[in-house]
Amino acid sequence: MTVLRFLLPKIAQGVFVVWAAYTVAFLLIHALPGDPVLAALAVKGGDATSTDPEVLNAVRAQYGLDGPLWQQYLNGFFGLFRGDLGISISTGAPVADIIGRALPHTAAVAVFALILGFVLALGFTVWAYIARPAWVRQVLVQIPPLGIAIPAFLSGLVLITVFSFGLGWFPASGTGGFESVVLPGVTLALPTAAVFFQVFSAAVFDAGTSPFVFTANAKGLSQSTVVFRHVLRNAMLPAITVIGLQVAYLAGGTAVVETVFSRDGIGRITVDAVLARDVNVVMGVVIVVAIVYAVVTLVVDALYGVIDPRTRQTLKAKAVVSR
């Protein structure tokens, strides 16, 4: 019961996020000038694209873009509950199918980048923490921010040039198997690791100067015990918060990497859809990313309860009150 009481507001919050994302995206898309139907027809028709108003109206009706705006808004929103995201105007395929096809590809890269970024940042943090003398540590600390400073576009192309075209270890493109995940995953892991490192290092160095580490050192515990048992554990909590943000970033921020590596994924679909003014696909992507974000946030909140003793105590306290 108490867990439910803890989670219910969070779930409501998630639903609100999805609804708000849908509404804002809907308003923004329809506030843009230009005709999405004409844009979508232009994708297929090229220089033979018809500008005949009758033809346009027929196509508009076909893709649910006719009638007053409020009607389109409601139809689209209630369609969500049936899992119906509409039909792509430029390809004619159901949006749910397009996203369903692309999402696993994006997820594979995102998860790989998340894990690798986490491990890289952790390793680097420990290394920087135990590095002596101080100037070496200072130098090490300066390196990770490069992960964000170098654009993914550039690092991706460098990785392709070296590991695909040069060494031939990994494919330069496509979505075939694990090998195809590695290079785009590494490309995305660099900025991810940089963000994790910032959080880890702040927490770890902070903990390093705190009284309990001083005590642990004074007790004569080995350096590794101190680092792993006390210092790192302290760094976990902020890291989990950042994971939530990183997942949202990765879910939407893969466009560049997917373009460089010619991968079929959510990011590239979004770019194509925006260029073609394929409003149904754009709405679908917004919704799916919002749902992913909401679910991750929910999981992170739940993990808080498991990991952070203070949150657990609040739960128990509430339980006491509720009796």
Added chain:
Amino acid sequence: MTTNNHRFVRWASLPAGALVGVLALAGCSGGTETTATPAADADQNIVFALKEDPTCIDPQQTSLTTSLNVGRQIVDSLLDQDPETGELVPWLAESWDVSDDLTSYTFTLQDGVTFSDGTALTSQVVADNFDAIAALGASASLANGYLENYAGTDVTSDTEFTVNFSQPNVQFEQGATTMSLGILSEDTIAATAEERCQSIVGTGAFTLTSYVPNDSVVIDRRDGYDWASELREHEGDAYLETVTFPIITEASVRTGGLTSGEYDVIQDLPYVDEARYTTDEYNLYAQANPGVPNSFVVNTTHGLMGDESVRQAISKGLDRDQINVIAGSVSGSAPTSVLTSSTPGYTDLGDTLAFDPEGAQALLEADGWVLGSDGIYEKDGEKLTVTVTAFYAQDVLEAAQIQLKDVGIDLQLNMVSAGDFFGAIASGDYDMLGAGLTRTDPDVLRVLLSDSSSSQWGITGDDELEALLIEQGQTADADERQTIVDEIQQMVADRAYVIPTLETVQLHASRSGVEGITFDSASRINLYDAMVTSN
């Protein structure tokens, strides 16, 4: 983003037919190889990197170059067109007749042609194809353009049929060579427009094995193929067993992959990389798009464009050779008419379109324009400012902008999305459009400029021109028609209704050892004669 530019270049590069053959380049033997044979020890599988997702494989619906480069291998047409001479030759139809008034076309099909699903090619299937195109409407706008005023097909026997039109239709005969009127199986045309985009069955030398959107297309050789047109270099099955088309949107990855050997052929080599691939290790394939070159297409009812002096001054103020150097392919040349040099019926108007900045200024001054202190002409307090609306080839427009500023004309660029470009056409709200229109027939000028055309871009209000445009479309006699087409080109260039800027070139590259890739009359790739001669 480079990717987007390339995506958009396709609008200029929707190819149709071409008279000029493959432009000879150092080490380029791809187009004309006749002595080569497939190497016995080399496997006949190639990887051909596409520049973008084909989006829709069905050649009747799409007009995207990338998609048609795939579709051409799977789908045959009734007729074929010699890219060198423009001559039409038999393909699926072994003979055909055109009525004098250009309203009915009678075809006789080859015997024994089958679709890859085993069904036979009959007159009824062809009739159903044309009916289906008409039913597709806006989903197949290019194909419906070729079938303008379609009044149905009479099936006289299993191999004979007559296609009827309610008005003379001069473009249909040539249209029958294009993939837009390519023949699909009965099952394919019975499917919905969306299903057809994913999967098609034709009579071609290859069959579609898989299409994974945004990822790749795979085609396999069809055994028992025996109806290639006489323009091909051999008969029987194609040489290549499998062609895999990965979709590689990033140009530098395509070129890198060609260099490293990951791809055997790449579509759309960026012009800036061209020089690197002129060595013996590579074959380059270049062919100018037929039709109207990249141009300013004028709306005489808007802004200053009603003033013929202004239009002519713009035309004279453009140094087209320089634009070609800046924004074009090494293999290309500056436009010398309002049709590209690769279009049947093209007439050289190099003198009319010569770079003449002094002439431009003299024209303007005679028209009452006075050079202002800022170097831009003005009249009655109004600056000589004109706007061009476009959605690709910004580099071409920027080069023109700089050149026109030297003459005293202020060219404003209005770069929009593809949808907004057609939106501007729909509302008529533009001075000039910056784009090319690709077709394999001089009738393209009627499509572009006639009041009655559904793809009218240029607004001239010129009855004299309109009459000629209609007349050439109803003239069956080739010589007579050519005379009218010459007159139209001269008139359109003189009165500057279309102001050409650049001939867009299709540019592809392969490693040496992959030979026999040819362009068809539509500047699209044909892989039937292609082979691997060495690894």
